[in-house]
Amino acid sequence: MALQQKLQVKLSHKLILTPSLQQALKMLPMSTVELADMMNQEMVENPLLDEAPIDESPPTDGVQQEEKGQEASTNLEASGADDTWDEADYEYFFGEYLDEGFRRQPNQGARDLPPLENTLSTASSLSDHLTWQLSSSQYTETIQEISAAIIGNLNEDGQLAASTEELCAMGSWSEGDVATALGIVQHFDPVGVAARNLQECLLLQLRHLGFAGTITERIVVDHLGLLQRRRLPDLAKILGLSVDETKQHVDVISHIDPKPG
Incomplete structure (x- = not known):
């Protein structure tokens, strides 16, 4: 029997996380203090790294930033109009699809804090942190006021507890200005x-x-319901992927904190 060589071409979908994205996923749950410590450690270990000077000059594109904020906020509001926070238990959705290395670990840092700091209100700390960022930015007085109102209407999980109409009524603000401030x-x-x-x-x-x-x-935009119902085989069929390939995308989504507060 003669041996023959054949060339076969196979097309497949594969999600590849680049080193930069892997690092971004690793850094996402870190606090500002933890990020600063990590950056300092990297500079100590790598003498070729230099700390870039901070540009303290006033921004000149504040109007453009406000316009981008309004556009982003409007698009997201339209895409998620029928979704609510109570529709799902986040960890319940993703639990059986995750490898052990992807499971969210409890925050160990809080145990090391002094007792007084451990008793601080999460909502208050988040409000202070956001207010500090707002005070460091340069937007119009109206946008500053609306942004402060938005920060004041966040619950302990960082979710906005007021509707657009309610925010507008607080200061007779336009929906456009509210959308701009929200995007910021x-x-x-x-x-x-x-x-x-x-x-x-x-x-x-x-x-x-x-x-x-x-x-x-696309999974989050068009098929969040299937993900919430744990219909991974159906989701894979719609996407034209294998279950394993679909699971890679679900793994990425599972890293995201649904309650950033």
């Missing part, structure tokens, strides 16, 4: 704060990590 606050640290529903919170963080326009984003 939602991109403060932690990204995803002030989201109005689960879908919006996931999308804000996915797009911040560079997953805009990917299958991972």
